[in-house]
Amino acid sequence: MYSRFFVAPLLAIACLPVTQRVFAETKTVTVKVSVDSEAPGYEGFRALDGNPETMWHTMFGGANPACPHQITVDLGSQYEITGISYLPRVGGGDGTIRDYELYISNNPKDSGRPVDAGSFANAKGENTLTLKSKAKGRYVTLRAKSEVGGQPFTSVAELRIISPGVRFLAAVETEQPYAMLAHDLQRRTDIARHAETTFHPASLIHEDDRDPTDVVLRRATALLDDIKQMPGAAHMKELEKRLARLKTLSGKVESTTPKGDTISSRKSSSFVVKSLFPIRC
Numbered sequence: 204m205y206s207r208f209f210v211a212p213l214l215a216i217a218c219l220p221v222t223q224r225v226f227a228e229t230k231t232v233t234v235k236v237s238v239d240s241e242a243p244g245y246e247g248f249r250a251l252d253g254n255p256e257t258m259w260h261t262m263f264g265g266a267n268p269a270c271p272h273q274i275t276v277d278l279g280s281q282y283e284i285t286g287i288s289y290l291p292r293v294g295g296g297d298g299t300i301r302d303y304e305l306y307i308s309n310n311p312k313d314s315g316r317p318v319d320a321g322s323f324a325n326a327k328g329e330n331t332l333t334l335k336s337k338a339k340g341r342y343v344t345l346r347a348k349s350e351v352g353g354q355p356f357t358s359v360a361e362l363r364i365i366s367p368g369v370r371f372l373a374a375v376e377t378e379q380p381y382a383m384l385a386h387d388l389q390r391r392t393d394i395a396r397h398a399e400t401t402f403h404p405a406s407l408i409h410e411d412d413r414d415p416t417d418v419v420l421r422r423a424t425a426l427l428d429d430i431k432q433m434p435g436a437a438h439m440k441e442l443e444k445r446l447a448r449l450k451t452l453s454g455k456v457e458s459t460t461p462k463g464d465t466i467s468s469r470k471s472s473s474f475v476v477k478s479l480f481p482i483r484c
Contacts, residue, residue, distance in 0.1 A: 250359040251373035272357035286333040288363035295327040298358025302348040307340040384415035
């Protein structure tokens with residue numbers, strides 16, 4: 204409950220600049236991710252978001268498409284690839300890949316022959332594959348042929364594409380979080396039933412929440428208030444200013460929206476949500 208309604212929408216603004224310094228000597232390239240199947244909240248881009256606590260997971264809970272499954276990363280241009288690293292979900296479990304194939308190509312419609320194939324040895328930790336011969340290409344595809352328990356799922360906490368001096372991170376998708384919050388707004392009565400078991404009241408949908416913008420800005424404010432109570436939180440000043448600017452922007456957009464114009468309201472809401480989410484660790 205806590206991670207679903209509070210943590211996930213706010214991770215974007217909670218990231219600290221120290222991480223950026225760690226990777227100062229490495230070029231960061233934003234990539235696009237496509238998958239054959241994904242569950243809400245477990246979209247493909249999460250396999251390359253730099254956060255091992257999130258993951259890509261194929262559909263489950265009714266529609267359970269069988270293996271094989273695959274994730275394709277568009278690097279944007281050709282890079283020399285020396286290997287990959289596959290990190291299963293925390294603790295292993297559903298979707299952990301057993302047998303795999305790895306493809307590197309320059310044609311999004313034809314992956315050609317696999318550059319590597321086999322079975323991952325570590326179901327609960329990082330698996331690093333080093334290619335026998337370096338490969339150069341734009342599209343990297345990891346194909347999960349089977350799951351460790353014989354189940355139809357595939358999950359990836361982190362997929363790291365290894366290239367000298369380059370770190371690949373997925374572009375953060377904002378339409379899914381926006382759609383999830385819009386869905387929550389329609390289910391506010393159901394969500395209210397979990398109030399007693401909720402870690403923080405800000406994670407609920409409040410009666411005065413009109414759209415996802417209200418939810419995100421309110422939760423971001425609550426999160427920053429909590430973080431400011433922690434030692435060494437002086438660096439939150441810049442994020443406070445940014446949040447204040449977004450609140451002002453949200454008010455200006457709303458003031459120019461004709462009364463009852465729900466389409467414009469959704470567009471303005473989406474704009475502010477997108478302004479928050481690109482803040483990356």
